[in-house]
Amino acid sequence: MADALPPRLIAHLDMDAFYASVELLRRPELRGLPVVVGGRRASPAAGDDWPRLRDYTGRGVVTTSTYEARALGVHSGMGLMRSAALAPQAILLPADFDEYRRLSRLFKAAVAELAPAIEDRGIDEIYIDLSDVPGAREAVGHDPLGGARALAQELKNNVRRATGLSCSVGLAPNKLLAKICSDLDKPDGLTVVMAEDVASRIWPLPVRRIHGVGPKASARLESLGVHTIGELARQSPAWLSDHFGAHHGEWLLAAAHGQDDRPVVTESEPVSMSRETTFERDLHPRTDRALLGRIFTDLCERVGDDLRRKGYVGRTIGIKLRFDDFRTVTRDHTVALPTADGQLIRAAAGQCLKRINLSRRLRLLGVRVGNLSHAVGIDTPPTATARAPMPEPAPIRRPTAAAQRKAAPAPVEAGAQGQSLSLFPEWDDPAPPAPD
DNA sequence: TCTGGGGTCCTAGGACCC
DNA sequence: TCTGGGGTCCTAGGACCC
Numbered sequence: 001m002a003d004a005l006p007p008r009l010i011a012h013l014d015m016d017a018f019y020a021s022v023e024l025l026r027r028p029e030l031r032g033l034p035v036v037v038g039g040r041r042a043s044p045a046a047g048d049d050w051p052r053l054r055d056y057t058g059r060g061v062v063t064t065s066t067y068e069a070r071a072l073g074v075h076s077g078m079g080l081m082r083s084a085a086l087a088p089q090a091i092l093l094p095a096d097f098d099e100y101r102r103l104s105r106l107f108k109a110a111v112a113e114l115a116p117a118i119e120d121r122g123i124d125e126i127y128i129d130l131s132d133v134p135g136a137r138e139a140v141g142h143d144p145l146g147g148a149r150a151l152a153q154e155l156k157n158n159v160r161r162a163t164g165l166s167c168s169v170g171l172a173p174n175k176l177l178a179k180i181c182s183d184l185d186k187p188d189g190l191t192v193v194m195a196e197d198v199a200s201r202i203w204p205l206p207v208r209r210i211h212g213v214g215p216k217a218s219a220r221l222e223s224l225g226v227h228t229i230g231e232l233a234r235q236s237p238a239w240l241s242d243h244f245g246a247h248h249g250e251w252l253l254a255a256a257h258g259q260d261d262r263p264v265v266t267e268s269e270p271v272s273m274s275r276e277t278t279f280e281r282d283l284h285p286r287t288d289r290a291l292l293g294r295i296f297t298d299l300c301e302r303v304g305d306d307l308r309r310k311g312y313v314g315r316t317i318g319i320k321l322r323f324d325d326f327r328t329v330t331r332d333h334t335v336a337l338p339t340a341d342g343q344l345i346r347a348a349a350g351q352c353l354k355r356i357n358l359s360r361r362l363r364l365l366g367v368r369v370g371n372l373s374h375a376v377g378i379d380t381p382p383t384a385t386a387r388a389p390m391p392e393p394a395p396i397r398r399p400t401a402a403a404q405r406k407a408a409p410a411p412v413e414a415g416a417q418g419q420s421l422s423l424f425p426e427w428d429d430p431a432p433p434a435p436d
Numbered sequence: 437t438c439t440g441g442g443g444t445c446c447t448a449g450g451a452c453c454c
Numbered sequence: 455t456c457t458g459g460g461g462t463c464c465t466a467g468g469a470c471c472c
Contacts (some may be wrong), residue, residue, distance in 0.1 A: 059440080062440065077439080082437080082438060212471085248446090272442095273443090275441085276440085315464090333465090334464065
């Protein structure tokens with residue numbers, strides 16, 4: 001018999017327009033203006049004026065924009081060129097991640113002083129379990145949630161004191177509802193939603209506001225006539241299961257009813273680390289081969305550096321390519337011994353590359369290492385010594401016929417064959433001879 | 437004038453082992 | 455010469471999130 005769990009008190013805290021707000025901290029004269037953070041470098045400024053969106057050329061998207069820029073239609077993820085058409089006069093600043101990480105640590109520490117059970121959800125947001133914080137569950141005056149509300153306000157005050165920045169907080173019995181309601185009164189909001197408020201406060205919202213319902217699922221629901229969370233809540237389990245599968249359907253229905261048992265997870269281990277880059281112009285595997293080889297090697301070394309700096313090694317090395325038509329393919333390969341060595345990563349990644357048909361120009365190249373474990377000692381992966389008596393070689397798996405078809409589609413024309421992978425098995429990037 | 441970079445989780449099929 | 459089921463690992467792709 002599943003006893004009802006004791007009701008919880010969960011907060012979701014989200015920094016308001018975080019990157020843009022950090023930029024305004026050091027450039028207060030820009031307050032009130034449309035400001036966009038994004039792009040690779042500072043765009044050229046005319047005279048001593050600030051760099052403007054209209055002067056930017058090249059690839060890139062908006063990372064964050066101030067509320068003034070959002071009012072002009074400029075939102076995160078939008079291409080900078082398209083944004084420039086909407087807000088040519090907006091000021092464009094390059095991202096300074098070191099500074100954002102510094103402020104991120106500050107705001108999280110400020111919260112931890114009052115409530116230590118924090119789940120990290122990235123640079124600018126966290127969940128906080130307030131269930132066991134003294135006073136949080138006390139009624140204050142006629143407000144049964146007064147203690148929680150006061151605590152949430154204290155969290156906001158602490159964050160502002162530590163960083164000079166505002167945030168929005170949602171307070172609810174679970175993470176799902178807390179996340180939705182932190183967004184209901186941005187910026188600088190404090191919103192409480194309890195189970196009995198779900199019908200009045202949550203059901204009128206579009207399904208897209210459920211964390212986990214993205215563009216695809218919401219479009220699918222729309223096409224089936226389900227627009228709001230309330231309409232989703234009215235569907236039968238069988239109907240949802242038919243359209244979304246048993247598992248996903250069940251989850252959608254529970255979410256629509258504001259139900260969510262997930263705990264606040266205060267500690268976690270990384271699963272993978274990766275580096276990728278989108279080129280300024282699409283590169284051709286043959287004519288830009290040398291350049292691609294250097295970029296490829298550099299990505300491998302940077303992933304290796306990241307792993308070593310953080311004390312991890314990984315067994316599964318993978319690559320990611322995006323072609324000029326935006327099609328993305330990945331290949332990966334699991335090796336016997338985990339590594340954080342750039343050269344070993346490069347070798348495995350090179351093997352992966354041989355399995356891809358390189359007949360189109362590329363816009364992106366990425367390298368990933370997964371299957372992580374903690375590095376033990378220096379360059380001593382745990383399995384190298386712990387495995388007795390000898391490290392087991394990786395089983396040789398012959399690719400299936402289907403996999404082979406996918407990896408190397410039979411060239412249908414002579415021309416296609418000329419472009420196939422056999423001509424350039426990988427972008428050899430021999431290390432230059434040592435200078436001494 | 438399209439569409440960044442760093443992640444997580446899920447699914448599904450095949451290999452392989454018992 | 456054919457037929458099992460279950461469990462785990464590996465790989466590829468896709469949805470989604472910040």
